[in-house]
Amino acid sequence: MEHTFLILLLFSKALSVGAQFNGYNCDANFHSRFPAERDISVYCGVQTITLKINFCPVLFSGYTDTDLALNGRHGDSHCRGFINNNTFPTVVIFSISLATLESCGNSLVVSTAQGPNAYGNLSLVQIGNISGYIDTPDPPTIISYLPGLLYKFSCSYPLEYLVNNTQLAS
Numbered sequence: 001m002e003h004t005f006l007i008l009l010l011f012s013k014a015l016s017v018g019a020q021f022n023g024y025n026c027d028a029n030f031h032s033r034f035p036a037e038r039d040i041s042v043y044c045g046v047q048t049i050t051l052k053i054n055f056c057p058v059l060f061s062g063y064t065d066t067d068l069a070l071n072g073r074h075g076d077s078h079c080r081g082f083i084n085n086n087t088f089p090t091v092v093i094f095s096i097s098l099a100t101l102e103s104c105g106n107s108l109v110v111s112t113a114q115g116p117n118a119y120g121n122l123s124l125v126q127i128g129n130i131s132g133y134i135d136t137p138d139p140p141t142i143i144s145y146l147p148g149l150l151y152k153f154s155c156s157y158p159l160e161y162l163v164n165n166t167q168l169a170s
């Protein structure tokens with residue numbers, strides 16, 4: 001006995017194709033607003049600190065990706081981020097290698113705190129707190145009705161780990 005299966009493949013146009021703003025992956029209903037502190041996500045990784053900034057509110061404010069730089073180093077192309085338009089929303093990614101963490105003006109502040117040492121015992125350990133910011137140039141290169149954008153970040157590591165992985169300025 002033979003059965004014939006009729007398979008109907010229904011193709012429907014993806015509804016999300018319209019979710020763009022100025023050619024980037026942005027849903028105007030959700031992302032066309034003023035920038036906020038929550039627009040930055042910080043990953044304190046083993047080798048690198050990765051910062052992702054939601055690009056859509058940046059665009060909405062009239063700025064572009066090249067207006068954003070680490071710690072005011074706007075003249076230094078390696079202190080700028082790069083666009084990843086393969087995500088939704090589009091993000092600007094900054095990658096800070098722990099090996100060269102001071103090259104774009106990030107700061108390192110050492111403090112002492114109670115915590116597990118390298119052997120897992122609680123004791124006083126030295127903590128290295130890396131911090132910095134991403135901002136837009138001052139004066140702005142565009143006429144914006146907003147003040148400049150500013151995103152702050154910080155990551156804490158055991159100092160011993162940083163010393164092993166960083167060429168700290170002496």
Ligand SMILES: *[C@@H]1O[C@H](CO)[C@@H](O)[C@H](O)[C@H]1NC(C)=O
Nearest residue numbers: 020022023024025085086090
């Ligand atoms: C961003 O991605 C969307 C969807 O993949 C694409 O349609 C759009 O052209 C891209 N924009 C840029 C500037 O590459």
Ligand SMILES: *[C@@H]1O[C@H](CO)[C@@H](O)[C@H](O)[C@H]1NC(C)=O
Nearest residue numbers: 116117118119120121122123
């Ligand atoms: C860790 O603490 C345990 C229990 O107090 C102690 O026996 C051990 O010697 C400590 N190890 C180190 C490396 O300090």
Ligand SMILES: *[C@@H]1O[C@H](CO)[C@@H](O)[C@H](O)[C@H]1NC(C)=O
Nearest residue numbers: 129130131132153154155156
């Ligand atoms: C690290 O430094 C930043 C900037 O000064 C500060 O906001 C943050 O609270 C500090 N983090 C820790 C764990 O000390």
Ligand SMILES: *[C@@H]1O[C@H](CO)[C@@H](O)[C@H](O)[C@H]1NC(C)=O
Nearest residue numbers: 118158159160161162163164
């Ligand atoms: C740092 O390096 C020393 C010597 O190579 C090693 O003994 C120690 O375990 C390392 N510490 C960390 C936190 O990686």
